[in-house]
Amino acid sequence: MDYRSNLPERVEVLGAPIDPWTMEETVEATDRIVSGGLFAHLIGVNADKLLQMRDDPWMDACVRRCEVVNADGASMVMAAERLGVAVPERVAGVDLMRELCALAERKGRPVYLLGAKAEVVTKAAEALMRDFPALRIAGYRDGYFGEDEFDRVVEQVADAGPAIVFVGITSPKKERLIERFRELGAKGAFMGVGGTFDVVSGCIPRAPMWMQRANLEWLFRMAQEPRRLVKRYVVGNARFFRILREAERAQRR
Structure with a gap:
């Protein structure tokens, strides 16, 4: 099954691959992947992920291998626009997770929540069951385990039989x-969602809508967790914009 059929072809923004899809198109592609019994690693690229790709060859190769690569940061959409690359919209991870839960509820497909602290992932599962009453949650567990335990975790999740796994x-x-799931022959859609469980569970509030629309959600997040995020956003964003300016100068030449 060609899950990319009739969808826009992949582009590059500052050297990062991006599927220039809307939220609706991303959900459509994921539906095709799950229906076809395929494996997919869904990843979102923002300024921080772009810098990780530049610093870590493994991460660069991983992102390029992913079946679905969204512009998860307003910075990437803005960079695409300034460089003349067509990227229709930001597909934020927290919003995509909710849309995929809605899809799973409609189609009767089970989902699995993997990560965060035990109390946070439990609250996230409870919140999703309230918001999507018919959603089948195959299971959930915390993310506190080492890489030497990956195979055991993969087996535990596989035994639950989910169609979509949020990590x-x-x-x-x-x-x-997620790449270990791939190596061990897992099927389904696997989406990295970072700290989204904290938001879904209500443990950390999401930025008000006006900040989301003004592309200031990063500022709200930094205010919530300054010790963890100041370096990422202040130093990282400054480096990102230097890269963008260099790309613009090179394009003019």
Whole structure:
């Protein structure tokens, strides 16, 4: 099955591959993947992920191998526009997760939540069951395990039989875990969602809509977790915009 049929072809933005799809097209592609019994690693690229790709050859290769690569950051959509690359919209991870839960509810497909602290992932599962009453949650567990336990976790998740797995673990551990699912022959859609379980569970609030629309969600997140995120956003964003300016100068030449 060609899950990319009739969807826009992949482009590159600042050297990162991007599927220039809307939210609706991303959900459509994921539906085709699950229906066809395929494996897919869904990943979102933002400024931080772009920098990880430039610093880590393994991460660069991983992102290029992923079956679905969204522009998860407003910075990537803005960069695409400034460089004349057509990327229709930002597909935010937290929003995509909810859309995929809605898809799973409609189609009767089970989902699995993997990651965060035990109390956080439990609250996230409870919140999703309230928001999507017919959603089948095949299981959930925390993300506190080492890479030496990956195979055991893969087996545990596989035994639950989910069609979609949301992995709420930090990078690069979550990417390495999802790729281990690939290596061991797993089927289904596996989406890295970072700290989204904290938002879904209500443990950390999401930015108000006006900040989301103004592309300031990063600022709200940094205010919530300054010790963890100041370096990522302040230093990382400054480096990202230097890369963008260099790309613009090279394009003019």
